[in-house]
Amino acid sequence: MLALRGVGKRFGAFAALTDVDLEIRGGEVHCLLGENGAGKSTLCNLLFGIHVPDAGEIRLDGAAYVPRGPRDALAAGVAMVHQHFSLIDDMSVVDNLLLGQARGMVNRKAYAARLGELADRYGLALAPFARVGDISIGERQRVEIVKCLMREPRVLILDEPTAVLLPDEIRSLLAVVRRVAAQGCAVILVTHKLAEIRTVADRVSVLRQGRIAATSDAPADDIGALVRAMIQRPMEGLDPAMMVTLGMAQDAAPRAPAPHRRATLPPRDMLQLDGITVRDADGAIRLDTLTVTVRPGEIVGIAGVEGNGQSELGAVLAGLAVPDEGRVVVDGADLTGRRPQAFTAAGVGIVPEDRHLVGAIVDMSLTENLFLDRARVPTRFGLLRRGEMRKTALAMMAQFDVRAAGPDVAFGSLSGGNQQKAVLGRELTTPGLKVLLAAQPTRGLDVGAVEAVYGLIRDACARGVAVLLISSELDEIIAVADRVLVLYRGRIVGERPADPAERERIGALMAGQST
Amino acid sequence: MTTEATSTPARAPSWRPHAVAVPQGLLVPVAAVLGAFACGALLVVATGLPLGQAASAFVDGAFGSAYAISASLNRSVVYALVGLGFIFANRANLTNVGGEGQIAVGGIAATAVALAPGVGQLPFGLAFIVPMLAATLAGAFWGGIAGVLKARVGTNEVISTLLLSFIATWLVYWCVQSRQLLRQPMTSAATLPESPAIPEAAQLPLLTGDYASPVTIGLPIAVGLAILVAVVLGRSRLGFQLKAVGLNPVAAMRAGFSTQQTVVLAFLVAGGFGGLAGAVMLLGDQYSLKAGFSSGYGYDGLVVGLLARGSVSGVMAASLLFGFLRSAGITMEMSAGVPTALVVVIQGLIVVAVAGAAFWLDRKQPARG
Structure with missing residues (x-):
């Protein structure tokens, strides 16, 4: 035809x-x-x-x-x-x-x-x-x-x-x-x-x-x-997690059931979200008494259809929104109501769902974006140390496999995968990283980049970082997380093990059907 | 997929062969300005004025003598200061339309302090330095109002700075009309109210010391500040912060930069430059505060800032253009009898031609970072 x-x-x-x-x-x-x-x-x-x-x-x-x-x-x-x-x-x-x-x-x-x-x-x-x-x-x-x-x-x-x-x-x-x-x-x-x-x-x-x-x-x-x-x-x-996200779950190699892993983790809460409630400008509740704890080295997945409170959760953890109720505690330190730089200083890294809005400035150079953290911009007498920035940027590009024509190109000219690796690289190198929030980290990325992103997240986890993974891709969450919490209309409506056998039940919870 | 492909700035190169060997970077602006002059000449002829007389008055006014060149340069300094303030705030994506008002409050402050008892007797040039600093502070305060309004309640800075300009221009009237304020005690019915004359010690020194070529120290001050602004915007953390906040306030906030502080700071600086421009006008040229003394320099300075499109060298070039054009226009009006309206039209044509040529060249060579 x-x-x-x-x-x-x-x-x-x-x-x-x-x-x-x-x-x-x-x-x-x-x-x-x-x-x-x-x-x-x-x-x-x-x-x-x-x-x-x-x-x-x-x-x-x-x-x-x-x-x-x-x-x-x-x-x-x-x-x-x-x-x-x-x-x-x-x-x-x-x-x-x-x-x-x-x-x-x-x-x-x-x-x-x-x-x-x-x-x-x-x-x-x-x-x-x-x-x-x-x-x-x-x-x-x-x-x-x-x-x-x-x-x-x-x-x-x-x-x-x-x-x-x-x-x-x-x-x-x-x-x-x-x-x-x-x-x-x-x-x-x-x-x-x-x-x-x-x-x-x-x-x-x-x-x-x-x-x-x-x-x-x-x-x-x-x-x-x-x-x-x-x-x-x-x-x-291929990484077994990749197989799952390609929709080939049944072909993936079986892996250790997640619940056992939690038992081996240090029994202390690295990240504690305690009864977080967020209302929007109209007073509508966007997050409803949300309580999540993540241990060092654990990956907790937040599954849910977009618009069920994920953005608000991301903003709270970035210090960009102050919860109306509840507390945010990182490694014992209460950060509720503090400014974004306090969150960064406490070791919270954020890979935001919208990297063009929060995670990067597309019209600035790759180097400048790799240094998009006030505390890390190297200066002498208030002047930028361009040479040092460039050197570090090149090292980061190599470490996180960010492919670009050079460190001085506009961030916006990079492909989506390389942009994401750059943002992830910057957040992973946050000094004293303790908590990583990765929101929709693989959206729009090709297979190679997805694999790299998973690898970086797992490395962080192996270093004892507490990872909160927000994703609307159910397969991704099941493949990468240790356990899955389902977010629906701002509430956690259920917790399931990250097991392919749980797929249907988690999907039902995401759609708001309580089982 | 495609979005990625199209978002990469790989523009189609222009395959059109170059007809002439002359570099377009030179040819286009020259042709544009010549065109503007031709249009202006047509208008002069159409009004029934002698073209030759108007043209020679134009040239005389701008470059005709050491005095003309000096006067043009002094005007350029005022434009450059306002323009530098504009691009500073504009780096944070803020539009300072309030140059006129900042000049006005700067002028008031410079006059008031220069006339204050004892200031005229200060040694080491402090007699003019102190009034200049006062004017800078006054301008910064005036700009800062717009900055705080923007940071606190989100008032659009274009509107607030414009309205503050109206207030400031009328403050000047009030000051020169009121005996309790700055009105000089003796006025005849024939003169408009104005302040007493600025004492000689408070007037800006001339570079040559000769009134035949009265370039003031405003020129080296403006050049020095231009270098400072270039370094701050291009190489300092503050410049990084302004740029980040201007391009993406949310990401800048996440990176630990306070948008509110940045906005207020940007307006303090922009206003300070306007205030300093007011001091340069009062202490270097007018020597007494008169109603309406700012006479559009603030708005022209805004155009200088816009034409420069963020670059310090652009500000310098545009302010030279404006300074010489303004001198030429004044002479054309006085000695060739060309009506003010027509002078402004011709000046406008030239500005549009230059801006248009720059824009056209930029579109041809999009490689500029």
Whole structure:
């Protein structure tokens, strides 16, 4: 149905795609697999008309297909669901669907009826008049999918749709995907989770550095080969935690059950969060009497769908927010209400969930970001010792494998993985590090960077640092943490061992179902 | 994925062949300024004024004599001081629109202290140093008000500094109108109210000691401060702090820098520079406080700061441009009878041409860090 021949796309000197040949058939689910930066999103954007290829040609049903923008793509029957939703929270589901489609008078009832019909056809249940801000992330994604399906597309592109979903939601999404394909539509599904490929893919193409590295017609049998094509390493050598986060839990080597490990740790609390309550500006409770203790050398995972209090918890531990109630105690010292520099001085390192907002300053140099800690900026008579900063920065780049053209490049020019390694490196070298908070530490990173980040976190843990790992990736938490606390609407709603067998139960807790 | 690809600043190089061998860095601004002059000439002709006379008055006013050059340089010093204060605060992403008011309170303070009993008799140049320091403190106080408002309650500094400027300009009126304050005792109906004259000891010494080329010591002071600002912004921890707070206050706070202190400090410094500019005007040029003496120098200084876009050398270049343009304009107005409005239009055209050329060149060469 859709055929690409020799397609290439450059951004300046960077070749995002080179000589891509790809064929997508009607009625198939075609998965695009690849690391971050491999060119998956670029490829989707070419098909959806956001970018124009500089080489090669694309044919749709045999005719040349040259979309100059999303409008052309939609007119030709190519629809796309982006990673980031484009919905208006304050409008209802129906009104969001009507956006850009309404002509003249608006008949909401007729539209709602059409929505019901689509829901039956594909199993996409939605409350037509619910406010989008009130429905879950999974439901919002359904709205986006329905928005596409209403146009009866011939090709549907889904860019990393499962990244934001709970285990249950992923299952129902994949079922929808199958039904859409069964109606004859070609579905392109971008993912880096191998388990999804096993469940849903008819065919798989692997992208690496902008080229098609492998294509498989029987992906379930070729998983090993696909992994090798994606990361250029055999699956066997991978960190078991990596296997789990790739969605290959069942292939991971078994490891020592976590509960036993806690018993071997020093019986003293390095980090104590005692009845922390945080209200937002409107007085709504964001964190509700949260109590967590972490021992030296322990990794405690905080699982939960984003927006359930993780940001507030991170702010409290960074000293950026003062809890309305409760105490923060680090190694016996009460830090409640102290300034950020007091937290740093007490040995608290923070890898924030939003590294561009809290963790780094993108318009400053890499060196300056590695020294983004008032107490550590080397000065003589108030003047910066640039030479020393540069030397230390080079050493840190080597130690934490931060790859950049040099220490003086803008932080923002680094890839996501290298940015994260730089932030992590700075926090891990906090003098007298006792507690590390890592919030969503691997979001958007490629396999190599994820492995490095896990390694660094484990090293810190081996040095006796108490680690609090906040993540919405359930697999990651189970793989890395010693025990798992589930955060739901600002409360800890349950504690489970970090055991793959607990996956379903933790997922249910994350969704707010008490078991 | 793509976001990563596009966010790397790997811009497409321009493949357009260079038509001329002249470096564009020189060609573009020269062409832009010539264009601006041509437009100005058209306007002069269209108004029915003799073009040759206007043009020669323009050149005479700016460079025609040692006196003209000296007067231009003295004006440039005022612009440079306000501009340096502007880029200092601007490093912390703060916009100081209040130069005019800071000049005004600086002028008041300089006059009041210079006229205070005993100050005129101080030795070792203290007779002018003390008033200058007083003016700097007054300006810092005036700027500091905006800083505290911003840090404490988040008042937008553009609005607060602008309104404080209005207050300060009218404070000058009040001071020169009230006998209890700075109004000189004897005025005739023909003169506007003003303060008594600044005693000679409190006037800024001339570099040459010759009134034919009256460049004051304001010039070396401004150059010295420019070097100081360049070092502080570029090489000190304070500069690092200003930059961090300006670019990302949350990350700066997490790194242990207090945003509130930074904001107040930045405004104290910016205001201090404005106040010092006021002292230089009073003690080096006007020699008595008059209503409306700041006459737009603060706002022009703001434009100097904006044109400089954060660089100290930019401030120096822009303040020279403004100083010479202002002198040229005044002469054009007085000796060639060109209306003030037209003079301002021509000056504006030149500023737009220079700014436009700089912007255009920057877009061509995005490699600048």
